[in-house]
Amino acid sequence: MKKYMKWSATLTLMLALVAVGVTACAPETIIEEGSIYYVGALFSTTGAASNLGVPEENTVNMMVDQINDAGGINGHTLEVIVYNDETNTEKCVTLASKLIEQDEVLAIIGPTTSGNSLAIIDTVTTAEIPLVSCAATIGIVQPVEDRYWIFKTPQSDKEAITEIYTYLEEKANITKIALITATSGYGTTGRGILIADAPDYGLTVVDDKTFAEGDTSMQSQLTHIGGTDAEAVVCWATDKESAAVAKDMQTLQMAIPLYCSHGIANQAFIDAAGDAANGVIFPAGKLLIVDELPDSDPQKEVLIEYRDDYEALYGNGTINTFGGHAYDSLKMVVMALEGIDNGITLSEARAAVRDGLEGITNFVGVSGVFTMSPTNHLGMAPGSLVMYEIVDGEWTWLK
């Protein structure tokens, strides 16, 4: 036993020495003319968020081919190393380190989910590498002083709630609302903003009910809401939970309208809620109604091009807004890469990419129009979302 311990101690020491030697002796990679630009991507292409991660990966693969066919970036070929985090937080953190240490990428796009994005913030901040997240929660880029290296592209809860409240105040003339939210991270964040912002739009929250993550019946909460004078129900939850709310409202024959979050913008919600989905109102990106947009809309051209390219490659009707988050993230990283010089070290290049991202102005993307600044790492202009109503099982734009 003692012998083995001695051996293992020696071995550990040797390995440690080798490791120190390698890091100490390795000269830092220099960006040379015509070298390959490596960018990392962390997507959840399997697991719970796979219906978000798969279109993100598809989008990135499509864009890399397009960029390289057009001659690359300033003569450099672009290569995006995509890893699947399996919607698993620990896995995601490990893969982030791998991208930084082994693959020596210049920037990372993704992760797909809010939880995974928050989990790798420390890793990328310590390593001083820019991250452009594809996830929703505003906490990813706030407080901005702690998020020097972090950016994100999807609309957050705040934008979605602003859109709903503006609609309630100006179009629907509703003043009394009841909230029903999940006790998950997503639901709790949404509930906080819903309560805080209501007075700004002349809205009174007359009932505030919650349900546990994964609950399948919300009848009791809705019965309570039915006993108040609420003129509309606002629900902040996943598509499955929102479908259960819609179903239970139908069962209880409640006549007031249901407003949901941008999280329900997929076919699964309609399939699950069936008839009860009709009449549900929610905000989402413009991708789904792009043909109806007026020509004056700044995003129209980008949206049509993205949709047509994507559907030509992956089939008609496969387009969804989640792939658009990856489109915006990679596009912005490429714009930043266009601004870096040859002959600088890897860490200087990473810092230059970060500065480039922060300097982006009026970039017209799939999710919105972005202007980054040192105080705003989302930088999305208002008007990026539109309101939809589900009519006969189809999304219809509420112009």
Next chain:
Amino acid sequence: MSADQFLQYLVSGLTQGSIYALIGLGFTIIYAVTRIINFAQGEFVMIGGMLSFTLACSTGIPLVPALLLSVFIAAAVGAIMYLLAIRTARKASVISLIIITIGVAIFIRGIAAVLWGVDFVRPPYFTGDESISFLGAYIHPQALWIIGTTLVVTILLHLFLTRTMVGKALKACAINPRASGLVGINTRAMALIAFAIAAALGGIGGVVMAPLTLTSYNVGVMLGLKGFVAASIGGFKSPVAAVIGGIMLGIIESLAVGLDWGPFTSAYKDVIALVVLLLILLIRSGRLAAEEAG
């Protein structure tokens, strides 16, 4: 709270409670015969629900045979689980066997995720989607199916345990396994039957609830937990007690949301259920200690 609202809370609670009761029944049967708490019970519910969706929506099988086949396959999975995972480890302590059931649950969930993917699905309703008005409260037709199924299954199970030879043998094993073995009852066969019945009960639950509650590969975790609470309230003693426990739990949860005074906001719905469980366990362990001392 108006009278209409109160009735609605009862109706909603009864529906949820019936679901918990059906799952609690499975826990009770296996525990009674083998002293094992089967944490894979929720997975049988998931198997029943997911299979009914696959069979009824993706194959040409009509609804009724699809439902029966789903329950049958769930029962077969239960029997196979006993033969492969429990019987082979029969010399292990009960605690080890319980831990094995947790492993089986994780295994089944993994297979289901690969087989069916991670999206949630909704099998067809048995009889329509128009809610029925009842003295000012509303109830979904599928909820009537759930409540009715729970009632019928409980009665049939009770008759089976008290009126048939196999049922009586199962009860004998529950009361005293060693003595049952001595009088010639094959206790291993009884354990196999208990697992198959419990899995069939889970499958039945999955099949009737899935159209209303939706189902996906991971619904078994939460449902298993609620069924466990139901069985605990019932004392793991008799099927009827488990059913009463489940329905109590459902109604307490529903009223807890409706009461809405002081600390009893809807956020604490699950807490209230667990407090009830704790109280019952405390009272019962006190009584057990008294019995031992006396």
